[in-house]
Amino acid sequence: MTNPLYTGHICSESYGIDWLKGHHEPLISIETFDKVQKRRNGPAKLPIRKDIGDDFALRGFVTCADCGTPLRSSWSKGRNKRYAYYLCQTKHCVSFGKSTARDKLEGEIGAIIKTLQPTENLFALVKAMFTEAWSQRLAQSEDIVQSGKRQIKTIEKEVDALLTRLVATNNPTVIRAYESKISELERQKTALQDQIAHRKAPKSGTLEEKLEPALQFLANPWKLWESGQITLQRMVLKLAFTDRISYHRIEGAITANIALIFKVLGGCIEGKKRSSAGEDSIFDAIIL
Secondary structure (H helix, E strand, O other), X not given: OOOHHHHOEEXXXXXXXXXXXXXXXXXXXXXXXXHHHHHHHOOOOOOOOOOOOOOOOOOOOEEEOOOOOEOEEEEEEOOOOEEEEEEEOOOOOOOEOOEEEHHHHHHHHHHHHHOOOOOHHXXXXXXXXXXXXXXXXXXXXXXXXXXXXXXXXXXXXXXXXXXXXXXXXXXXXXXXXXXXXXXXXXXXHHHHHHHHHHHOOOOOOOHHHHHHHHHHHHHOHHHHHHOOOHHHHHHHHHHHEOOOEEEEOOOEEEEOOEOHHHHHOOOOOOOOOOOOOOOOOHHHHHHO
8 A cells, every 4th residue: 555556657766757647447546545645654553452352332332421431341251151241440430340231231222223213204305305415515526626627737837837947957956856846746636637537427326326225224223233233233323323322320321412314304312311413424424
């Protein structure tokens, strides 16, 4: 992920080649390549812990209501079998060392998810909302394409001006400065061309193809949660809630910020303490 060759371009300091468009098919976009370089050159990330496993769907999603720290998870060995628990391990917390059975906690959160059942008569409105969002994204993409073309023309004019100055000078320092600037501009031009190429048409799949899975999720997220697959369960948590769930070992779920889309569809739960939710990412996750 450090070789520009995989973006469909050739770079070589030895031969003075800088982001020359190749004849081979790119495996990644320049945008992705740049993101990787920023990530590699940025601050180091902690390695993923190997002891978390896939036994606890709510690990990292539920916090202790007394101290606000994410609950830990562990297995406890009994006489005949092992038992799974969530617990708070924050010292000086009143719930320190107090555990809650995994099935109990996940069952209560599952009960909240089960109530997220929008009424059927609102699905026409949902489809209209997604259709409008889809149209807006297409319009935004077209604006980006046109803006990119204008920027490319500006860059080409700058390069032409620099080439004219480069031919007219004999100063080695000035020549290196001009060559460096031209190389930088050509790099920007290549990135813009790549961006335009990816913006000219929507990503694979029609609106209907993307909308159907979305409606299936909105209609009954409980089915995904009930599947027991850790990946699907965590996806439900990310889409159905806008923040971590605060849980008290006696009172149960104290706050569960339901995603705005479910509030709009009448999927909010009454009788529980809820804080207001901000904008959720469901539209972006589906359309993009």
